[in-house]
Amino acid sequence: MVKQERAARTRQALIRAAAEVFAEEGLARASLTTISRRAGVSNGALHFHFESKQALMQAIEAEALESVREIVRDAVAREGEPLQALVDSTYRLMSRIADDAVVRAGFELADEPGRAEGPTIRREWQRWVEEALLRADEGGWLTEGVSADDAATAVVAATVGFEVLGGEDKAWLSEEKVTGFWDLLLPRLTERNTRASVNADVTGRDPNTQ
Numbered sequence: 001m002v003k004q005e006r007a008a009r010t011r012q013a014l015i016r017a018a019a020e021v022f023a024e025e026g027l028a029r030a031s032l033t034t035i036s037r038r039a040g041v042s043n044g045a046l047h048f049h050f051e052s053k054q055a056l057m058q059a060i061e062a063e064a065l066e067s068v069r070e071i072v073r074d075a076v077a078r079e080g081e082p083l084q085a086l087v088d089s090t091y092r093l094m095s096r097i098a099d100d101a102v103v104r105a106g107f108e109l110a111d112e113p114g115r116a117e118g119p120t121i122r123r124e125w126q127r128w129v130e131e132a133l134l135r136a137d138e139g140g141w142l143t144e145g146v147s148a149d150d151a152a153t154a155v156v157a158a159t160v161g162f163e164v165l166g167g168e169d170k171a172w173l174s175e176e177k178v179t180g181f182w183d184l185l186l187p188r189l190t191e192r193n194t195r196a197s198v199n200a201d202v203t204g205r206d207p208n209t210q
Helices: 002-025 032-039 043-049 053-078 082-099 101-109 121-138 148-166 175-189
Strands: none
Touching: 002 032, 002 043, 002 053, 002 101, 032 043, 053 082, 053 101, 053 121, 082 101, 082 121, 082 148, 082 175, 101 121, 121 148, 148 175
16 A cells, blocks of 8 residues: 555656646657756656657646636536636636646647647636536526637637746736736627626635645
8 A cells, every 4th residue: 555655656656747847848848857856766667657748748738627626526516507617717717727747738738749639628627617518508697699619619618828928928928917807808799797707816726725
């Protein structure tokens, strides 16, 4: 049991170290030696868990993808109303991108040429936004004349834009930017009374970063 726990900690340390090194040096320039040194383990220990940078990249993407799914699950569990759940999840996503190197790398690695086909973190986020707005439309939350598809296009474009721009300037990931976006968009999306008016002090906190 102790060996399993130690192995799990080593694997996690390698994933986090790889995410940091990939962000600093890029996937092509990052070396496994640099990653193992950052994680505080030997090259042998790294190769025991991951046979290549590609394997590390896939592990980072998988962990980041699960983090996004966790954000969505938590938002849905906390908020029954789909628009509020969507608003809350955008705050938590931007907070996690700003504070978690693995999640940030998961988004950045989606742009790497030659990556394997399959679900990417951005496609997963797009799917959730589309689903939330479709449910909002079916529940009568969207203003007459506003389509769920058009609303999803606006939300996905803006939030992915925040994520990309946040790679160079973290201000794009701030609560203030997200609040400004929702203050602008929500009056167009819905006329119903919702807590998503938007109170960043309430919706912006990510319980996993406290």
